[in-house]
Amino acid sequence: MAMFLDEDSALVLPDSPLCKICNALDLAQMFQKGVRESHSITLGALATILSKEHICGLCGLISHLVSRSWLLDRHTIEDLTSVHVQLLVEPCGWADSSQPGPHTACAHRIQVRAKRPIAIHRTVMKEKIGLVMELQMMEDDAARFGRERAYHGRRVGAVVNLELIKEWMRICEEEHGLTCANVWKNVTEQLPQGARMIDVVRMAVVEAPPNCRYVALSYMWGNINTNYKTVLKNVEKRRHTSSLESVGLPRTIRDAIKLVQELGMRYLWVDAMCIVQDDPADIKIQITAMATIYGAARLTIFCAPTVIVGRGSADSPLPGLEPGSREEIQRIERIQSLSLAVPLRMLIEALAASEWNTRGWTFQEHILSRRRLFFTSDQLFFECQRDVFSEDIIVESSKDTAMYPGKSHGIGYGALHSIRNIKHQHSRYQAYAKAFMQMLEEYTQRQLTKQADIYNAFFAIITVFSRDIEMTPLDPHTAFLFGMPLSVLEDAMLWQPARNAPARNRRREQGLVTPSWSWAGWDISVVYFDIVGFMYGPPGALRSLVEEWVIVDTDGQARRIAIGRHLWEHHQNAKYRRPSSPSSALLVEEGASLAPGTLLFYTTVAFLKVRKVNNQLDEIAGQDQTQVPVYGSEFHSVFEVLSEASPPAKMGRIVLPSDTDTIRPLEFAVLSRSNMGCSPETYDEQVFGGRYEGCLLNVMAVTSSESTVCRKKVSERIGVGVIAEEGWIAARFQERVVRLQ
Ligand SMILES: [Zn+2]
Numbered sequence: 001m002a003m004f005l006d007e008d009s010a011l012v013l014p015d016s017p018l019c020k021i022c023n024a025l026d027l028a029q030m031f032q033k034g035v036r037e038s039h040s041i042t043l044g045a046l047a048t049i050l051s052k053e054h055i056c057g058l059c060g061l062i063s064h065l066v067s068r069s070w071l072l073d074r075h076t077i078e079d080l081t082s083v084h085v086q087l088l089v090e091p092c093g094w095a096d097s098s099q100p101g102p103h104t105a106c107a108h109r110i111q112v113r114a115k116r117p118i119a120i121h122r123t124v125m126k127e128k129i130g131l132v133m134e135l136q137m138m139e140d141d142a143a144r145f146g147r148e149r150a151y152h153g154r155r156v157g158a159v160v161n162l163e164l165i166k167e168w169m170r171i172c173e174e175e176h177g178l179t180c181a182n183v184w185k186n187v188t189e190q191l192p193q194g195a196r197m198i199d200v201v202r203m204a205v206v207e208a209p210p211n212c213r214y215v216a217l218s219y220m221w222g223n224i225n226t227n228y229k230t231v232l233k234n235v236e237k238r239r240h241t242s243s244l245e246s247v248g249l250p251r252t253i254r255d256a257i258k259l260v261q262e263l264g265m266r267y268l269w270v271d272a273m274c275i276v277q278d279d280p281a282d283i284k285i286q287i288t289a290m291a292t293i294y295g296a297a298r299l300t301i302f303c304a305p306t307v308i309v310g311r312g313s314a315d316s317p318l319p320g321l322e323p324g325s326r327e328e329i330q331r332i333e334r335i336q337s338l339s340l341a342v343p344l345r346m347l348i349e350a351l352a353a354s355e356w357n358t359r360g361w362t363f364q365e366h367i368l369s370r371r372r373l374f375f376t377s378d379q380l381f382f383e384c385q386r387d388v389f390s391e392d393i394i395v396e397s398s399k400d401t402a403m404y405p406g407k408s409h410g411i412g413y414g415a416l417h418s419i420r421n422i423k424h425q426h427s428r429y430q431a432y433a434k435a436f437m438q439m440l441e442e443y444t445q446r447q448l449t450k451q452a453d454i455y456n457a458f459f460a461i462i463t464v465f466s467r468d469i470e471m472t473p474l475d476p477h478t479a480f481l482f483g484m485p486l487s488v489l490e491d492a493m494l495w496q497p498a499r500n501a502p503a504r505n506r507r508r509e510q511g512l513v514t515p516s517w518s519w520a521g522w523d524i525s526v527v528y529f530d531i532v533g534f535m536y537g538p539p540g541a542l543r544s545l546v547e548e549w550v551i552v553d554t555d556g557q558a559r560r561i562a563i564g565r566h567l568w569e570h571h572q573n574a575k576y577r578r579p580s581s582p583s584s585a586l587l588v589e590e591g592a593s594l595a596p597g598t599l600l601f602y603t604t605v606a607f608l609k610v611r612k613v614n615n616q617l618d619e620i621a622g623q624d625q626t627q628v629p630v631y632g633s634e635f636h637s638v639f640e641v642l643s644e645a646s647p648p649a650k651m652g653r654i655v656l657p658s659d660t661d662t663i664r665p666l667e668f669a670v671l672s673r674s675n676m677g678c679s680p681e682t683y684d685e686q687v688f689g690g691r692y693e694g695c696l697l698n699v700m701a702v703t704s705s706e707s708t709v710c711r712k713k714v715s716e717r718i719g720v721g722v723i724a725e726e727g728w729i730a731a732r733f734q735e736r737v738v739r740l741q
């Protein structure tokens with residue numbers, strides 16, 4: 001009998017009926033001894049198991065689990081008769097992996113294994129769900145196997161237990177020390193001038209008191225009535241006690257106030273209410289200080305339910321605060337006198353499914369907060385630098401080094417934090433470039449309601465990057481230009497359009513400078529990947545191959561940019577030498593007459609033909625379905641760069657719009673020496689010589705035209721790729737100033 005539990009009816013479940021096959025299993029024995037892969041138990045065809053959903057408790061649990069993980073409701077036509085289900089029982093994680101010798105296994109889970117049909121596989125990979133399929137044992141049965149309650153399942157009721165949230169806060173604040181207290185180096189806890197808070201005791205919007213301890217809220221505004229926002233007209237009135245009682249607050253904000261009250265805290269920061277929405281000066285000060293506002297909050301509440309029509313806005317409740325606001329209730333069955341449950345979705349799965357996770361502004365709010373309380377549709381999560389706690393598994397006593405299901409942190413976690421511990425400046429820059437790439441990939445996947453926010457919604461990330469990268473903090477306004485980190489410009493320029501990103505989709509926003517060499521110049525999501533081998537990690541530069549970069553700032557000032565100091569100065573086998581500019585002041589002088597956003601550099605250019613490579617997606621998908629296909633879509637493809645010889649030899653590779661004209665040669669400009677590992681398909685070694693480290697040059701394909709303003713040749717990025725050094729030397733290249741806009 002299937003039963004959904006709430007807190008009161010716990011522990012009184014009768015045993016569920018079982019089908020003949022499930023009845024023949026000895027679950028107690030399986031949990032006691034474990035079931036290894038070599039002895040996995042075949043349970044039969046998935047289609048048969050699904051048909052027994054309502055007559056067998058275990059088949060019911062498995063059906064529920066597979067349906068949710070594989071999104072079966074979206075694959076109604078899929079034939080599942082050839083899919084077979086196997087069961088294993090294995091320890092789930094380790095209580096402490098720092099101890100030598102055999103690890104202490106913490107709890108056992110039933111693993112449900114079945115091979116995903118290709119269509120389902122693709123959906124699952126895209127949606128980042130169904131990462132593992134397991135059944136957990138509830139805590140009440142742990143003692144029967146001589147195990148601790150820890151790491152077993154916990155009952156999740158219709159509403160959250162507030163004591164649990166308090167306990168999570170206590171553990172983090174008292175036991176995690178500096179790891180969690182002092183997340184952002186150089187992020188001051190000094191709130192900006194004029195910072196306001198909602199005082200949930202007085203129900204007013206007040207000036208933040210000194211050393212204010214507060215909670216921040218991250219939510220989606222949506223298109224709802226805007227009367228609740230603080231504006232010049234009501235800001236004075238809202239200072240008075242009880243003034244908020246008469247304001248029709250949206251549900252998310254009402255719930256957040258209630259939660260802060262019930263947790264016994266006093267101040268809550270909500271952007272729409274604490275920034276005066278029609279005061280440009282206030283908006284500017286507060287937005288610039290976003291890194292501090294989220295970074296210094298004691299806790300940030302995230303309202304991240306799975307999207308439901310009509311609820312995906314600020315009118316959405318915090319799921320689990322009030323009865324009836326949760327989408328999925330934990331499913332538990334009593335099977336052979338053991339309580340088994342389908343674990344609720346893990347944090348990363350729950351976030352991937354939420355619309356909150358698709359919005360541009362919420363990205364930095366997530367990254368910057370030091371303690372995060374996620375209200376997702378099924379359950380609550382608490383994430384800090386050290387742990388991920390959730391309602392449905394007991395892990396509060398875990399050690400730093402423990403491993404347990406669901407400990408995977410959310411987006412972009414860790415990358416930034418690891419940088420500050422690197423003392424060696426060279427490695428520090430490399431880690432910095434890599435972390436920046438990860439952040440950008442995440443950020444550009446998100447949508448902004450207002451395109452004009454493209455830099456603002458990322459500014460807090462830029463702030464912490466600027467402060468953490470150098471031993472002495474940099475000014476975020478000058479450390480980044482047009483969304484690009486100048487310290488690692490050579491690496492940052494190597495972005496590629498993500499799969500399915502439309503081609504030639506330039507971002508043109510009134511009053512915003514968005515040059516083509518920056519990711520911000522295009523209304524697409526970007527990725528950093530190695531187009532040579534698809535496996536060597538993000539691309540990078542070993543050495544800059546231009547003498548000097550000059551960027552025309554938004555105010556029209558031409559600025560010299562230091563060549564990446566993390567790059568190698570010397571290369572043993574290198575034959576290509578960067579050209580020397582005829583005059584050192586030339587670029588700066590020229591820049592003064594060019595449009596803001598122009599990147600100027602002196603380099604070599606050559607015209608070369610390209611030829612489309614077979615779609616990588618087809619090749620990869622055909623051979624190994626477990627690999628995520630990285631490239632090849634109807635919009636962009638990988639092209640080979642060809643020599644002028646007949647027949648042409650392969651010189652390198654580049655990603656270009658799929659419909660690129662292959663009859664006429666394209667103009668290529670050299671940027672830097674590549675750090676990419678090189679596979680034999682990249683270029684014809686018998687023509688251009690053997691491979692060695694750094695033998696590939698990072699190049700950009702550009703289109704050029706004469707500017708009507710300055711009467712000079714200006715260029716735009718089309719794509720970025722690599723060319724073998726020997727091939728470039730054989731090509732008839734010329735030296736010139738490239739002006740990228
Ligand atoms: Zn069964």
Ligand SMILES: [Zn+2]
Pocket residue numbers: 171172173176180384385386387
């Ligand atoms: Zn912590």
